[in-house]
Structure formats: structure tokens, C-alpha cells
Amino acid sequence: LTGHSDGFLDMPGMPGLGILEAKSISPKGAWEVRHCPKLDHVIQAQIYMWLTGLRWAKILYWDKGAHGLSALIEHTLERDDEVIAGIQATLKSLWHGIRTGELPGRICETADCDRAESCCVVGACFAAEDDTERDEVF
Secondary structure (H helix, E strand, O other), rough: OOOOOOEEEEEOOOOOOEEEEEEEEOOOHHHOOOOOOOOOHHHHHHHHHHOOOOOEEEEEEEEEOHHHHHHHEEEEEEEEHHHHHHHHHHHHHHHHHHHOOOOOOOOOOOOOOOOOOOHOOOHHHHOOOOHHHHHHHO
């Protein structure tokens, strides 16, 4: 995990401090986040709430193609301990894989494993003819 929140907020009617995440976004992107924030931004805010112990966050999008208050799109998130538990489980599985050399279950080892067979990018992942060639790419 890297990075930091863009700030902290103390707002009337909200319990304690909250996380501020400010994002600039294109007009097309602004349309996509008008009613709900992007998932990766939600995950980022949940990680910051986990690490700080805070209970809420605001994601504030700035539409670079608009002016004034209409350029701002605001979403309030509450801490979600289920999401945080999922993030922690993912991190633990990655560290387990690093320590043991075992791939986590969500990573395909071969192009013909069950997960890879239903994946639309399996060709790109397993395009190299042998592991040596693929390792050189990465």
C-alpha cells in the first residue's frame, strides 16, 4: 500500500474526522461517477479509513470540463468493515504467496486452468511460448 489521503475533514453533523479524497476527472468520467464513485476510489478510501480508524470519507470529483459548483461531484462513504476484511484477506494472500512461492487462488498458473478458461485476456497473459520468454517481458 502506498499513498496518503488528500486531507481530513471536520464537518458539522458528521462523527469525528473524515477522509477527503479529491479527484480530477474528464467530462466523460464525470458522467460515469455522477451517481456512484469509481470502485477503485471506494477501495482507496476504505483502506485509508482502515489505517486511520476513521468512520467516513468524502470523495470529491472535479469535472475538468465544467465550471463553478456544477463541476463538483461529491460522494460520502461510511466505513465498511466487510470490505476492509476483504482487503486484508487479499493482502494476506499476497504476502503468503511471496513467502511461500504459491500463487494466490485468483492468479492463474496455466492458460487451461478453470479461471483462465473463462477469462477474456488469457491470450495476453499466456502469449509467450515458455516461462523464460514471459519472465523477460515482465
